[in-house]
Amino acid sequence: MTVTASSGSTRVTPQLFDTLPLSSVRQAEQQDRFPDGGELDNLITFFRSGQDRIQAAELLAVNAEAIVARAANRIFAGGTPLSFLDAPLSRGEITKADGTVLAADQVAFQRSVETFTGSSATVKRGNAFTRLLRGNNEDADVRVVLPTGFSPISVAKYGPERMRKSVRDMGWFLRYVGYALVAGDPSILSVNTRGLRDLLEKGCSLVATNVALQEMRAAAASLLSDRPEARRLTIDCFNVLLTELAVATPSTRQKLGSKQRQGLQLPAIYALASQGGSQRYSIKPSMSGSERQEIVRAAYRQVFERDIAKGYSQAPCAAEASQLVQGKISMREFIRALGCCKEYRQQFHDRFVNSRVVELAYRHFLGRGISSLEEFKTTFAILSDQGLNGLIDVLVNSSEYAQTFGEETVPFLRDLGEEAQESAGWGSNRKLFRFSAPFDGAPQYVTLYASYRQPLADQHVYGGGNDPIGNQYGAIFPSGTASVSTRPAPYGYDTRRLLVSNGLAAPGQMDSDQFRSSRPRKVGPRVMRLQQIATGGATVPRRGGQPSIRATESSTQAVINAVYVQVLGNAGYAGERMGSDEARLENGDISLRDFVRIVASSDAFRRRYWSGLYIAKAIEVMHRRLLGRPTFGRWEIDALFDTAARKGFYGLVDALIDSKEYKDCFGEDTVPYERFITPADLNMRRVPTWKQAINLEAIAPSKQVSRPETKTVERLKTSGDLTKRNLPPSGGQIKWQESSSTRKSQNQAPSFALTKTFDRANKTKTPSWQAKVEFRGIVSPEIPGEKILQALRRNDINGFASRVGLKSSIELNPPFTEEALSSVIDETYRQLLNRIPFDDERLVEAESQLRDQKFPLVGFIEAVALSDIFQKRLSAMAPLRAAAASHLAILGRAATPKEAAEFVQVRASDGQSAAIRKIFERREAEDANRLLQIKLPSTDGRQSFRELQTSRKESLPRPISASTSPTYLVDTDQNAGAKTSGRFKSPKASRPATALPLPPLARALESKDTTGFQRRSGIASPIALTPPFSEDELTIAIEATYRQLINRIPLDNERLTSAESLLRNEDLDLSGFVEAVAMSDLFQQRLSTMAPLRAASAAALALLGRASTPSEAAEFLKIRAAAGQPEATRWLLTSAETFNTNEVPRIQGMETSPGQSQSTVIRTASLYRGNSALNPPKDSAI
Incomplete structure (x- = not known):
């Protein structure tokens, strides 16, 4: 398994030290209760004294140099210790407005004077003799006690490097005291000081450090003499420093490794610092009943992640809890029972996938996350094969559980300080230990460990959030809180990032001469070079007889604008441009390289790319601006990081511009340009376009294919002709015309073209589609709407009825087999509950009585209907919906209005169970051994479409015949499409008004065209309700x-x-x-x-x-x-x-x-x- 990977986001930074508010409410939070009176008093005292403590910390910070000078004068001799400070300690010191800046040697002399005289009026002063006699007039709690063997250290023998480190360390000690003073708790000193004894003994004198801390304690106490509470807390903080330095460094704690877990070492200082943070619960025989009940609730909090006994009035495994209190079973067996109970299965098993179940089980029963992918695979296989109970048994019976918790201790979260934790699962452990872990259903570890085996992501070596967006307008970085990607990227120190050439001509090997001297092609960025010429003459003495270098004004301004755009991101706002330096560049006094350095050192550049950014982001964006490419890897960033730490912003700018790469790539007269970009920048700059898919299996034609010629029409075109482009068709509605050929079809050759079939009767050719298929015959297309028309003409309407999915009833007549019994029981559950219940939800007693034939099937149905599961389903519904659902489940049909009203009335007066029993009274006696299943609507007793068509025709109104009988054109199917006028026609083609043509609805019903049935009518008919009505x-x-x-x-x-x-x-x-x-x-x-x-x-x-x-x-x-x-x-x-x-x-x-x-x-x-x-x-x- 890997030991070099890291997990999650670097933003996962838990607090490593304690504060007074955290320590006050930690136990209340662990016990899932409100803070008590004492804890609230601590919080009140902390917040009331907050302003006083902050002012005391500021007072120590302002007088930091004086306090350190007093301590340094006590342990050093023969020099000025304060002059070895690299930076001033007093960050918030108030200086005079009219003060003048001193030179470096004058600053050193002033510090040497402060060494002997002191810089604060509140700090006691004196010469060497008074310093030796000091201590008699000090307060008893801050009196300096010189340890045995102490002697002042000679500055000359100690050396300047060690002097700088010693003075710096004393400033750090005082700074940490200020942190602890603000936090109200000295635990931050314990975490950062314990274990320094061995280091101080090797590098300097431990006795001298003890004396220096005592002197700093006395000086700080004298400063805070008018603040008793802050003075007491400050003295306590210094006492913690002295106590921790007096204790020897404890040995590290070793966690044994295995094939699945990584063996790690945990420094004991972290383990000791975490002691007392959270309470441990262990059951002992001598405990009282109330204490044992509190331990039972602690077990509930660990396994269920909340106090369910208090918040939800639930007490899972009440019998086992009683046995635990009586001492009959151990805590280990009680934890096993909680993991196998119904409540745990419902909350942490049924709602999650198996991967998440395994992760939550490790948290609840072992108090940690999953260590490796191999461990996950093992437990996942156990859960898949043996179920949840098997997984719980494996975890509780493991040797790790026995060594960590034993038989009496309630499992606890093994968080920071408990044991060494793998960095591979750091981020996932943080998420698993959150209070919201039960509400997050996505598995964490399986995706995390799988990502380690994937190739390295295309991102910054120190995190994708350090890559700026590839534009020229500024430093825009991805959000650190929105859509944060936690995919690990285990970049090594020697890992080099892949970059894309921005149009360079053969860049060559990295960091080679060809790499640095490569120039862009025409497709690359434009190169701006300052073209200067000598104007002759040695007229200016300051040039030493060199000719004057000048350039045209237009070319120089273009180069200057290019420098601003490349370095700053734009042409520069008013007040940001370097007017005098631009003039010097035009006059040839400075080179273009120096002008780039000036612009990069300006306040505009510093404000954009340094002041508001983290150092890694600032290095990345400055590297892109000045050298024209992103950084390669960690070794390059670390070197620049060290330069920034030692020389600051201006030193970093000089290091980039004075580098060999800048000199070889841009020289003295070229504006820096973008030479390399990342693949992400390349994808972002691409314009979305259509790309044809590449077919790797395609074979190129062996011969050249000529381009097909367009089809030409031999007819005369005039200027009045229109090109048919996106125009509606000129004809009317396109109809399919059936072929009227009476000739028997002959077998023809395969053809997919439009052929013409000759009709002997009409002597015409009608077009039709023909194709040869497997059998010997002709396949013609189906007439549109033919199937609908045939279905409408048939007397049978079963084709329009819904299919019936279930039988009308299921019988169980004795004697019956076990298989038939199980089938009927399952169908009963499906009918009433819509599912097969779990084993612990089944009506075992009713099933047993039905198996023993103590009551018929209707008794079992009634038992299921009166069970809590069915009753809860009905209780969650509206009254009318509950009535319909109950009748549908028990009687297999919907309830009539009268039955629904009776159900609602009985339910309101006598309860829901009585209403259910009322429904069973409506069942017939012969249905005692039948399960009446839901029967879908049938078509029995309905009219066919032909009958309905006839009845509608007969019910249509007929117009009253007039005295004079006009004649109308007979509207038949053959000439329905023809348009006629209102003129009278011949008697052969007309008929009297008493025999009017059928109304439109009748003609639509008889027509072969089914388009009338495919549209809904526009205006609805009147709806009347005349009693009596159905x-x-x-x-x-x-x-x-x-x-x-x-x-x-x-x-x-x-x-x-x-x-x-x-x-x-x-x-x-x-x-x-x-x-x-x-x-x-x-x-x-x-x-x-x-x-x-x-x-x-x-x-x-x-x-x-x-x-x-x-x-x-x-x-x-x-x-x-x-x-x-x-x-x-x-x-x-x-x-x-x-x-x-x-x-x-x-x-x-x-x-x-x-x-x-x-x-x-x-x-x-x-x-x-x-x-x-x-x-x-x-x-x-x-």
């Missing part, structure tokens, strides 16, 4: 009313059940029901959301079936403003033509009525828009 007619009228007024069928909880019941009982006519719907909240809210005029038009369209006239709209708005919208709706109802009838309002479309203006018709049509399209309009009028 339930189907009532349902049609109610739904039509809802669609007309609300434009949809409302939900069950939105329906006007009382008005529907009154209409069903004939206590209310249809017009009253229309009024009830119009006055309901559904219709009123629709009108309230519209503009006034649109509300008037919509209300009229819904209630009158047409658009409102101007006078009606004005009256509607007037009443709406005066008396409210319901009164305006009621006025509109009284004016409706169908209000006093039993008809549902309908859209009249283009129909006109006497006294109705043409504008109203047009307005109605614009609001309705018809239904000729397949999809309804989105902005419907109603």
Whole structure:
């Protein structure tokens, strides 16, 4: 297994030290409870003293040099220790506004003076004699005690390098004390100081370090003398430093490795620092009952990741918990029982895939994540073969569990400091230990370890977030929080990144002369070079007799603009351009290389590409700007990182411009250009286009293929001819014409061309498609609509009926076999529960009684219907839906309105179980051993289409014969397409008006053309409800009313059940029901959301079936403003033509009525828009 890979994102940085708020609430968080009084008091004290502690930390920071100087003077002799500081320690010191900048030697002299005199009035001063006698007047808690064997260290013998490190380390000690002072907890000092004893003994004197820390403690205490609380905490922090340095470095902790787990070492300082962080729970025989109950709840929190006994009032494995409290079983066996219980299976097994189940099981029972892919494969195979119980047994019975937790300890999360953790699973462990892990169903480890075996990704060696977007306008990097990719990229130190040449001519081997001297081709970037000429003369003494170098103004300005665009990203804003340096470049005083250095060292460049960026991102973008390519690998970035740390921003700029690569590539007179880019930049810059797929199996033709000539038409073209391009066909509707040939078909040769068959009767040739297939015969195409027409002509309508999927009933008559019993039981479960229940959900007792023939099949059905699973299903439904579902499951049919009403009434009065028993009373006695399955609707008793066609013809109205019998042209199928005028024809081709041609519907039913059945009608027919009426007619009228007024069928909880019941009982006519719907909240809210005029038009369209006239709209708005919208709706109802009838309002479309203006018709049509399209309009009028 690999030991060089790293996992996840570098942004996964858990806090490695403790603070007072964290330590105060950690135990409450672990026990899943609110903080108690003492913990809240600690938090209150911490926040109240926060300002005081911050001011104390600032005071220490301001006087850092004085404190360090006092300590350094105590342990060093024969020099000025403070002069060895590389950088000032006081970051927040207030300086005088009129102060002058001193030279380097003057700064060193000033620090040497501060060494002996001190720089703060609060720090005690004195000479060497007073320093030796100091200590008698100190406070007792900060008195400096010189250890045995201490003697001052000579600066000359110690050396400048070691002096710089010693003074720097003392500044670091003081800085960490300030951090601990702000955090309110000295644990950060323990983590960073423990283990330094051996290092200090090898590099310097441990005794001198002890004395220096005591001096710094005394100086800090004297500074904070007026702040008692901050002084006490500061002294405690220094005491922690002294205590940790006095303890020997503990030995490391070794984690044994195996074929599946990596053997690692954990420094004991991290393990000791993590002690006391979280509480461990172990059950002991001497514990009281309350303590044992708390340990049981701790086991619940570990296995279920929450206190389910407190939050959900659940107590899984209550019997095992009682045995654990009584001492009959161990904690290990109780954890095993929790893993095998039903609650754990439901929460952590049934909802996840097996990969995620394995990951969660490792967290719950071993307190860690998966170590390797081999370990995952082993446990995944166990889960697949033996199930969840087998996986739990393997984990709990493992030697790792026994060594880590034993028989008495509750498993805990083995987080930071517990043991050495593999870096390969670092990011996944962090995600697995989160509180939201049970809600994340995606497996983490299997995809992580699989990605290690994939090739390296095309990204920056220190993370894809360090690659800027390949544009010239600035440094834009991917977001560090949105869509972060956590795929690992184990780049080694010697790994080199693959780059794409940006149009260079044969770049050659990396870091070779050919690589650096390669120039771009025509397809590459444009090279800008400063062309300068000598103008002669040694007239300027400062040039030493050299000729003056000048260039044309236009070429120089173009080069200058190119430098700004390449280095800054644009031509430079006002105030960012280097005017004087541009003039020096034009005069030849500086080279183009120096001008690039000046622009790269400007504040504009520093602000864009240095100040606001992390150092790795800044190096990457500066490398692209100045050298024209991304970085190759870690070795190159590390060298530049070291340069930036030692010499800063300007040193990094000089290192890039003074490099050999810059000199060989650009020289003194060339503007840097983009030489190499990444593959991601290349893909981003490509224009999306169509690419033809490459067929690797295709064979090129052996001979040259000539291009086919276009087909020409030999006819004269004039200027009046039109080219048929994207024009509709000139002819009418294209119809298929059946061949009228009576000749028997002959076997012909295979042909897929359009041939002509000769008709001897008509002496004509009719086109038809012919093709030869496997059998010897002719295959002709099917006539469009022929199958539909044949089905309509048949008397049998079973072809239009839905197929029946289930039998009418399943019987179980004794004696029966075990196989038949199991089949009937499973069908019963499917019928009532819609699934086969799990083993722990099955009605084992009822199945046993049915197997022993203690009751018939109907008893088992009743037991399933009265079970909790079926009852819960019905309880989650609406009342009417529950009635329908229960009748459908028990009786195999839907409930009648009377049965549904009785079910709802009994359910409300006596409960749902009594309503179910009432349904079983309706079963017949002979159905005792039958399972009445759901039977789909059949076609028994229905009319065939031929009978329906005949009855419709007979019911069509016939016109009354006139006194004078005009004659009309007989409309037959042969001349149906011909257009005739209103003139009279000959008697042979006419007939009297008493024998009028069939109405259009009758002709459509008899016609061979089926296109009339493929479109829906435009305007619906009137729907009337005249008593007595059936339930189907009532349902049609109610739904039509809802669609007309609300434009949809409302939900069950939105329906006007009382008005529907009154209409069903004939206590209310249809017009009253229309009024009830119009006055309901559904219709009123629709009108309230519209503009006034649109509300008037919509209300009229819904209630009158047409658009409102101007006078009606004005009256509607007037009443709406005066008396409210319901009164305006009621006025509109009284004016409706169908209000006093039993008809549902309908859209009249283009129909006109006497006294109705043409504008109203047009307005109605614009609001309705018809239904000729397949999809309804989105902005419907109603």
